[in-house]
Amino acid sequence: MGLGAIGKAVARRLAAFDVPIAYHGRSRQADVGYDYYDTPVALAAACDVLIAIVPGGQGTQHLVDAAVLEALGAQGVFINVARGSVVDQDALIAALQQGTILAAGLDVYEDEPNVPVSLRALPNTVLLPHHRLGVQSGRARLWAGWWSTICANGSRPAARSPPSRRRPTRAEPGHRRTSAGAPVKSARSVSVVRL
Structure with missing residues (x-):
């Protein structure tokens, strides 16, 4: 999700390993050859690994919700390196607990740096601190x-x-x-x- 400068850099690295790339954004980008999906749900249904690389803010608040996670499916992996506000954290925890998705990798959280105990207790998560600050x-x-x-x-x-x-x-x-x-x-x- 998201194909800005960072999304394109990640896509280039994945493409080097012959990983098929698809994306969802505000609009289709004419200068890229990747498959475009109109909605986050359609993108999630088409992929095995969903990586969120979008800016935070009102326009992306809970962009990844229960419907997106359901579409990702029981073998799907969600990775959020965007902002904690991009994912509905309660829906993500429920999806991980119920097996709606296979696993998640997170380095951002809704109430950063506080990570909910229920998220930390899950065996199917990889949790890291966000490395947003370079100083x-x-x-x-x-x-x-x-x-x-x-x-x-x-x-x-x-x-x-x-x-x-x-x-x-x-x-x-x-x-x-x-x-x-x-x-x-x-x-x-x-x-x-x-x-």
């Missing part, structure tokens, strides 16, 4: 809020600084290595989460 002070506030939210007993873990963007050199401790002990050659790593 160190913003990341520190975000991580502090996230840590306080995920602590079930209300206590905070030992003070931690937010992760650094600087990567360790090969000579430094903490340099990534493969399972065989050899250094990882790429500058970036990929995490795979099995649902």
Whole structure:
């Protein structure tokens, strides 16, 4: 859902792996060759994985509702990297609990950084803090809020600084290595989460 600058960047990356791309937006874009669907429900019915990459605001409030999740189906996966307001969070929790959809990956929430206990308790979700802020002070506030939210007993873990963007050199401790002990050659790593 959504094919703005970020949506197009995600689509290019997925297309490199021969993933079929379809989209829904306010209007059809003449300069793209992807399949276009007039409604979010029609798009959800046509895909296995629905990724929300739309701006927040009144026009997209609860754009992903119970009807969209129902159309996505029992083998469908919903990923929200847009805004928490884009999805009806109660409908999403119900869909995950009842098996209406298979799983969800979220890094935004309606009451961010507060994540509902009912959402955290679900085994078919991957939940991350939203990485919307690129400045160190913003990341520190975000991580502090996230840590306080995920602590079930209300206590905070030992003070931690937010992760650094600087990567360790090969000579430094903490340099990534493969399972065989050899250094990882790429500058970036990929995490795979099995649902």
